[in-house]
Amino acid sequence: MSEKRLEPVQEEQESCDSHSSASGCTIFLGYTSNLISSGVRESIRYLAQHRMVDVIVTTAGGIEEDFIKCLAPTYLGEFSLKGKELRQQGINRIGNLLVPNDNYCKFEDWLMPILDQMVLEQKTEGTHWTPSKMIHRLGKEINNPDSVYYWAYKNDIPVFSPALTDGSLGDMIYFHSYKNPGLVLDIVEDIRRLNSKAVFAKSTGMIILGGGLVKHHIANANLMRNGADFAVFVNTGQEFDGSDSGARPDEAISWGKIRMDASPVKVYADASIVFPLLVAETFAHNADRLIKEKNSD
């Protein structure tokens, strides 16, 4: 069964290969923040580093946890550790992972001067900031090859996160706004940019790990082109409550988010188990071919 589930990824990639140019198959990768907190970050970084995906959508946590990991380590803990005791020790739990408060202090020290600079550029150069532009700048500033967004910056892969204020980044922006007010983060320009990526692609593929915003945002952008040509969902959501998170790909076909003749796949599994295997057997397996072709563009 698992082999059959994996097939379409293979197919997707090969189809994309066959016209693997700037005008070929545009791959949208979406993931929730827990995947950056977990070791799946390395698989995602690999894809960004080798330009194997073209557009990234994630949540605020999916952005900031990548940078924080460049500043201080995340630790392995247990799901059952008591919240009260952790709180008293200044340790934050993400599933079975632990992030000390001090990591967020380091993040603050790193981020605040960048926010100052952003406000300055807005005022002096008229820079119109959007979440994707801010992530691009942060990827440049981190200047660390362990970072997903460093590679997204280097390889000009746009990263969209419309609710970028929903996390530690938002906390910092909030605090900073009292010291140095005026920063504007506009989400209208970003929706134009994201939708254009879908509209002007020859064909598109969606690889979406988890649900919520990241799933809907990529699918909605592909609605603008009457549907993605390829789609792989990996999540544990169920359809019975009518949520978009748990919806089967067939619901997306009714909306025109996936083409009627596509063969979308939903893998009902924890992406932290499955995604490294998927990447290994598809993108990494064909890395020589994929990297060469991309580089010869």
Added chain:
Amino acid sequence: MSEKRLEPVQEEQESCDSHSSASGCTIFLGYTSNLISSGVRESIRYLAQHRMVDVIVTTAGGIEEDFIKCLAPTYLGEFSLKGKELRQQGINRIGNLLVPNDNYCKFEDWLMPILDQMVLEQKTEGTHWTPSKMIHRLGKEINNPDSVYYWAYKNDIPVFSPALTDGSLGDMIYFHSYKNPGLVLDIVEDIRRLNSKAVFAKSTGMIILGGGLVKHHIANANLMRNGADFAVFVNTGQEFDGSDSGARPDEAISWGKIRMDASPVKVYADASIVFPLLVAETFAHNADRLIKEKNSD
């Protein structure tokens, strides 16, 4: 068991009652868009109408589907209806609900002049638009007591939706931006406003239906005040993949999103079954007292 699960809501409400003034217990209500698509919308509308909640957080779909229901009906279908056939008939599926394409056309006809007006005000009066201000305006424009956001407008309940472009609203804004460009929707001012709601509250309660953005956004705001005093989560998410959506309330305690001495509750159930019961046995049960006290503020 279900009775025990319900207890804390009762307690929450009564605790909130006891200092039920503008400076009393601020209740944050969050929900995903499927709940507006479903009949739970009526329970939410009831809460907004009677000022029983103080802050709302939802997704783009949670906004637009409320307005669209004022323009044309949503139909009851089946989870198993084929996406391809629905697509060919111009019908979009949300779980077991059906929304014809024509509903979105009506929405477009209604929205476009408002967007024109918003751009005009931005240019002529310098209005600094944010998602919450736009929702407030739309609530005023719809002028229909069936709408959740009509009552939010009337009762000055702020509604936050930082990724407001992630849905049909975003599609319209995208199309509109080619005809009449320039609209800016800033998410920085909204994060200030949301966080201030938590920071300056005497005590807070969180009622969160579903996961993803709405769950994290409310909890993150309450982190700014070292934790909510009361919390009720209703969702079907599981913790094993480390997602915030599936995390138990105890994880939020480690972060300071819920107070260490709180007694948070997670109900593992489809909110569309459970939430109307919860509202009936708590808010509606105590409606006389709650409404009178609110009105005598």
Added chain:
Amino acid sequence: MSEKRLEPVQEEQESCDSHSSASGCTIFLGYTSNLISSGVRESIRYLAQHRMVDVIVTTAGGIEEDFIKCLAPTYLGEFSLKGKELRQQGINRIGNLLVPNDNYCKFEDWLMPILDQMVLEQKTEGTHWTPSKMIHRLGKEINNPDSVYYWAYKNDIPVFSPALTDGSLGDMIYFHSYKNPGLVLDIVEDIRRLNSKAVFAKSTGMIILGGGLVKHHIANANLMRNGADFAVFVNTGQEFDGSDSGARPDEAISWGKIRMDASPVKVYADASIVFPLLVAETFAHNADRLIKEKNSD
């Protein structure tokens, strides 16, 4: 939505009413042992007391926990209580319920003389014991109107539990077999009896709470009559792993376990929340009519 989900039960019951005699609609009720451990036991007892169901299928725990509750109370605890600490205190956890070891000692004291008697009858009278006959005997011996199986005994409702040795009953039978060997529990006669209940019914309805053995056993019996006429499943199982527990009713139609023209329903919910509501709005709501008709048989 929940109302729609409830409809078929209503329908089922009324259909059954219309020929509510020995030759009418035979209702098979199945449930896993946790439902007897929980307060759902009272709803089940109500159905047995008023002869509102005709055949019961459950697991060993579903039998023994009912009797044990007649001997000593079960306590409300927490899902998060540490296993090691409970073990050291002699307390067994079932979800958020606690059962002291002492309860099982009381059960042993009660059961052992009955097992002696059963062996004696087997040897002297040639009694051919089966799980259902043993449960009938235990229901007589407990002689307590709080017990589901007391009422099953009184009202001649057969209770099937082919793996009756899989629980504390099995432990007792195991210990007892060293002191007083020879007891035989035959499962062949019981499968004849269960299947005959389905084969010779005019119409049948299945109400199955949870998955595993109880779900399959009732459905398999109804295969013998080319399918049940009515079916309501309440469980949280999912289909993606191909288990029978999580299978949708439509899978049972392929097997002939449910009739092709039936309108089966699956409620995706914790039965401990949903089943008391279902009973209240159907069986209990129509109790006057149902009880009168049954009594006038």
Added chain:
Amino acid sequence: MSEKRLEPVQEEQESCDSHSSASGCTIFLGYTSNLISSGVRESIRYLAQHRMVDVIVTTAGGIEEDFIKCLAPTYLGEFSLKGKELRQQGINRIGNLLVPNDNYCKFEDWLMPILDQMVLEQKTEGTHWTPSKMIHRLGKEINNPDSVYYWAYKNDIPVFSPALTDGSLGDMIYFHSYKNPGLVLDIVEDIRRLNSKAVFAKSTGMIILGGGLVKHHIANANLMRNGADFAVFVNTGQEFDGSDSGARPDEAISWGKIRMDASPVKVYADASIVFPLLVAETFAHNADRLIKEKNSD
């Protein structure tokens, strides 16, 4: 994360190795019938063939589907195939697998003479049949190295299935009982045998795929020895409804089904994805050592 989850299996096996003799670590393997229907059957067959497990517990379907696969193939279909259409074509669906009615006819042709023979032996030789003895006989009769139970027979691995009548086997026994009545299948002798396997083991390990009967039955047997030393559960069940299927291993510690000092693991995943990987990286990885030691017993 997945690596950490796998660790304990590694550890388990090595611990078992260290005293890998008849008096060493007794491994109980349990699985639900869908895993035999799926390709996981090959992994299970491998373990039985090489005597890498010592006791097997499964459901009736877990027995019969193995034999039926020796008589005719199972086909790959889709979860969404309509039950009514399949029924009309005489095809039974198990998740995304399809089994034609004709396979069950072949099974009947194969089984009936064996049942005749069993009745004869019971009458003439006084054979006291139990489910495990019947499975042993069937494993001998199938005489096919593709069969799990052929190897269980060859290698004297007892296979327990107390509710052996709950499936096609039960259908056949039911039909046969009208033509040639009298067969008795006793579950008391089998519980003695299963419990003894646990009680007299030096140490034990439990590997349980799925929930329901197979999970409880193995754990309950290990209660007789105050707990298993090692435990790996692979299933998708959740604890919130209080079911044994979804219970975390820590609940089993409270009962004494797992030792207080054990390090049990629950993998929240579809066993059909995970179990072949687990077997490959543990049993198969160490096959040389495991097989040699077993053979030199």
